[in-house]
Amino acid sequence: MTLQVANVLCRVVRSDRRSTAIYIERDGSVLVRAPRTLDDAKLSKLVEKKLPWIYRNLALWEELNRDAPTREFVSGETFYIEGQPCTLDVQSEAVLPLSLVGTRLVLRADARPRAEELLRALYRQRGYERLPGLVERFARQMDVRPGRLRVWELMNRWASCSAAGNLNFHWRAMALPLDILEYLVVHELAHLKHRNHTKEFWLTVEKTLPKWEQTAGWLRVHGAGRSL
Structure with a gap:
């Protein structure tokens, strides 16, 4: 309503x-x-x-x-991956359509029409590489057992926890700094103990991340589009 x-x-x-x-x-x-x-x-x-x-x-x-500046897929443009600025480098002879080399995002020139799709796939790949370790570490610390993990499009949410205990993360979350990503993980894992945002829920989050309020405040005012 x-x-x-x-x-x-x-x-x-x-x-x-x-x-x-x-x-x-x-x-x-x-x-x-x-x-x-x-x-x-x-x-x-x-x-x-x-x-x-x-x-x-x-x-x-x-x-x-x-x-917020409009992102364009031209050499010199900056995108964020795990909180680090990465400079786009468009090359006509690049082997892969899009790859991360150090702090450079190398985009093959003929792949530019698909650049947005390729970048989304890169974020999802990074998510599946980084998130399982974070989830496992904090799940062990919080004594919970999450279900399946997915990295995909969540519209206006950064992450969610289903009734079955499955964890979902927006692919854009892989642009966030590590401490913000850790908060997202802990927040969703806490829902395995408390479905709603009760006092007990926030105490569970605080026990694991004492400075959670600072990161939660950052998320409230930064849209996903500004994180790229």
């Missing part, structure tokens, strides 16, 4: 959670997660009290995304 408070349109998702939380999504929309038992009138008042916070963070989101 949607909820209009002042000039802010919110998407409301209700569940068995005990508290209300407000998020600025990667696409700039406002998401409100609320308990099923909270009626619309009380929810509106809670959101109204948070309007200054919403306005401030929407303005920050708009500033970040307005200033």
Whole structure:
């Protein structure tokens, strides 16, 4: 459902959670997660009290995304892989259509029309190379047993944990710095113990990553498109 408070349109998702939380999504929309038992009138008042916070963070989101440069597949352009800037180098004689050589992304000139598709595949490959080790390490530390791991397109979410315990990560997450990626892993693993964002859930996250709030805040204001 949607909820209009002042000039802010919110998407409301209700569940068995005990508290209300407000998020600025990667696409700039406002998401409100609320308990099923909270009626619309009380929810509106809670959101109204948070309007200054919403306005401030929407303005920050708009500033970040307005200033984001348009990525072009030309030599000298910069893309991020695991938090590190990598310079695109277009070569007519490159062996592979797209490859990562040190801090250079080497793109064969005749593959430029498929560059976006190739870059997405490269991120997915990196995800399948890096994420299993991180998941295994933190799962052992948190004493949980996750199911299948997938790296794919998740629209406006960085990661998710299914009811069956399967972990899903957006391919763009492989552009993120390591500490941010670790937070995503721990966050989803914590859902194997607590399905909703309860106090116990956040205590589980904090026990593993004491500085989780700093990385969570980074994710709230940086869209996936700015991470590339």
